[in-house]
Amino acid sequence: MKEILEGKVIKFGDNVDTDQIIPAEFLVTGDPKELAKNAFVKVRPEFRNIVKEGDIIVAGRNFGCGSSREHAPRALMGAGISCVIAKSFARIFFRNSINLGLTLIECDIKANEGDELLVDLKGGTIKNKKSGEVFEFKPLPAFLLKIVEKGGLMEYVKEVLNEKNSHNAR
Amino acid sequence: MGKTISEKIIGNKAGVNVEAGQIVEANVDYVMVNDVTGLPAFEQFEKLPKGTKPFKEKIVLIPDHYVPNKDVASAEQAKRMRDFAKKYEIENYFEVGRGGVCHQLMIEKGFVAPGRLIVGADSHTCSYGALGAFSTGIGSTEAAAVMAIGKLWLKVPDSIKITVNGKLDNYVYGKDIILHVIGDIGVEGALYQAMEYYGNTIENLTLSDRISISNMAIEAGGKAGIIPPDDKVFEYLQKRVRGNYNPVYSDKDAYYIKEIEYDAADIPPTVAKPFLPSNTAPASEVDVKIDQAYLGSCTNGRIEDLRIAAEILKGRKINPEVRMLVVPATKEVFNQALKEGLIDIFEKADCFVCGPTCGACLGGYMGILADGEKCVATTNRNFIGRMGHKNSEVYLANPAVVAASALEGRIVDPREVL
């Protein structure tokens, strides 16, 4: 995982649900790149044309509410989103993102569409390069940071299984 | 400082002393997936190093969302679950005709018991709190992780204490209590938190009513909805539970982030109007003409719910402009309803009755709504397009409201028409 992220802001409001992120009719694949083609297709069809690798979503409260579909964080990752900054996240979306390796930051920041952000994940700061303002956030707890750094929960699981196997072999 | 039920169960399973806010890895008793969420979990599992064996005694596989197979795609999906069960010799797989809606089946088949930690790749896994378990919904990838290593990271939630005292009026049930609470605290009112229930109203409820309450914790953003287990739970479990269990209770001086009290007498038959479960109103104030009535789901598809509706429909016919669907949640519920003559009552009242499936509850099949149609349902979600067309509407209510409304052709308070 990169410790410093730099990207341009794509802005959303409150209660962005997983149906908005990726509508149910496109849940026929788990491939992030395929899913990304229909990310926000109903509420913001231009999304796929403006999003660039490394962009950062800045949103309001309760981001990712609704169903437990993992396709939502996958679609964002496929679109190149490097992290989501929101005032709060819905619980299962939060878990799914961490477990798939998508960085989430809970923080109330001031930023407009298109502003450039500089995020220091270890240091816990977000700088808005346009306004110069700096916002502080509480970094993820160590255990979750470890999962994100490894690239998701399954990589962590592989490590646990490896340890078990080498233990058994001894 | 004392501990809540959630802190104690998660602490027991993690083998450490925990308090709210902490993140720990805990041993999971059971992990459940359904036909929709199972497939991505199986795919993740298959990516693990060759020879990885699942903790098969912890896994429960329940096809219920799109079975009996709705179409070719769902048939393929269901087949993948069957194949996974066969490949790894997983005994707890419940084929069509042997099972039913996952959450009711988990309870009936004795997987759920006080003090257990159960996770499921379905958001209404929180239902099992009604029996004093800590249970919560997770994603498919983490379900695969539990299958592989038997444990999962969890953040210990803060708890909200909800107390209900007093006598409920006629035709007011557990469903009305939870709709009333969600209407009060909102869809984010319990975000990341566990709800714990107390008071003599809750103590006097049937287990079935308590399950309706725990089932909808997620509709307030909650992680769990827990009711301290009592004799009703122990008796229910006597003939069904698998293995031993240890009931867990909160300490007298446990810390609650919020405490709310309700008077049962203030709770009327309640309806959640479109498009949020928190958009509640007394049934008497929702005068809406309906096209469909739906009795079923993990919220209200139990024998107790069918009895309530059958008593109202007995010897009558539903309104000619309404179609009513009755979907017992499991095979056991269906058989019991057959024995008690309830199926006969529904048939004679002109209801459509079918075997267990999630089907119409999630807008899957078997009861989809057309443009502009309105349905009063005993289910738990009324989001935009939940049961069909994006311009259709779902009104959430208890079984008595649904049955009485089917007779009248519009949403009514049963107390006013019966």
Ligand code: SF4
């Ligand atoms: S009955 Fe409805 S709410 Fe319950 S598990 Fe099935 S689809 Fe989900």
